[in-house]
Amino acid sequence: MSVTDKSKSRLSLVLVIGVFVVPVILAKLALTNQWFNEGVTNQGALLDQPLDLTELGVNTDAIDKQWLIIYGLPQTCDEKCDQTLFSINQSYLALGRETPRVTPVVMDPVGTHQALITRLNQQHWQIQASSLQAKLRVLPSQIYIADPLGNVMMIYPRPETEQQFKQFSKDLLSDMRKLLKYSRIG
Numbered sequence: 001m002s003v004t005d006k007s008k009s010r011l012s013l014v015l016v017i018g019v020f021v022v023p024v025i026l027a028k029l030a031l032t033n034q035w036f037n038e039g040v041t042n043q044g045a046l047l048d049q050p051l052d053l054t055e056l057g058v059n060t061d062a063i064d065k066q067w068l069i070i071y072g073l074p075q076t077c078d079e080k081c082d083q084t085l086f087s088i089n090q091s092y093l094a095l096g097r098e099t100p101r102v103t104p105v106v107m108d109p110v111g112t113h114q115a116l117i118t119r120l121n122q123q124h125w126q127i128q129a130s131s132l133q134a135k136l137r138v139l140p141s142q143i144y145i146a147d148p149l150g151n152v153m154m155i156y157p158r159p160e161t162e163q164q165f166k167q168f169s170k171d172l173l174s175d176m177r178k179l180l181k182y183s184r185i186g
Contacts, residue, residue: 041178042154042175042178043156043170043171043172043174043175044143044145044154044155044156044171044172044175045154045155045156046153046154047152047153047154047155051151051152052150052151052152053068053146053150053151053152054150055152056070056107056144056152057107057128058070058105058107058128058146060150062126062128063103063105063126065148065185066101066102066103066148067101067102067103067145067147067176067179067180067183068102068103068104068105068144068145069088069091069092069102069103069104069105069143069144069145069172069176070104070105070106070107070143070144070145070146070152071084071085071104071105071107071142071143072107072130072141072144073106073107073108073109073130073141074109074141080141080158080159080160081141083159083165084141084143084158084159084165084168085106085120087159087165087168087172088104088143088172089104089120089121089124089125090169091169091173091176092104092124094169094173095173095176095177095180098176098177098180099124101180101183102176102180103124103125103126104124104125104126105125105126105127105128106120106126106127106128107128107130108127108128108129108130109129141157141158142155142156142157142158143155143156143157143158143172144156145175145176145179147179147183147185148183148185149185156168156171156172
């Protein structure tokens with residue numbers, strides 16, 4: 001065997017080993033350096049601690065085993081609050097044939113937003129006064145998603161910029177579609 005044949009066979013051996021070893025090394029580096037989002041598909045933040053509708057002060061008698069999109073109104077509803085309600089409503093309507101499974105809920109602090117609430121479609125929206133318990137647990141200007149069993153599972157911060165409003169509507173719609181697709185309840 002000549003020197004060139006030995007170097008060719010060594011090169012072939014190194015290439016074969018490299019084909020199997022390099023992807024493993026790259027995968028390990030990607031995991032340790034967090035180069036990707038590790039398969040997270042939800043856009044809202046999942047709640048770490050359990051929270052149910054009774055803790056939020058939501059009257060569950062008025063809601064019959066529905067998925068809920070809950071918005072805690074701030075003390076004063078400015079243009080961003082108005083836009084948030086509009087975005088929630090648009091996402092709700094975009095669910096199409098799945099809308100009967102979902103109810104948007106507004107938690108109104110002591111009935112202070114009557115003019116705003118009269119503009120909401122009363123056939124789709126549930127308007128509930130915020131109890132003292134709800135004021136302690138519901139963060140104003142936060143949007144929550146609750147399942148039909150009464151578990152609050154996801155939270156979204158209120159968007160602040162025009163770009164965030166567009167993204168929020170897409171994120172909420174995406175998450176609701178996934179939840180409704182895989183849900184066997186509600």
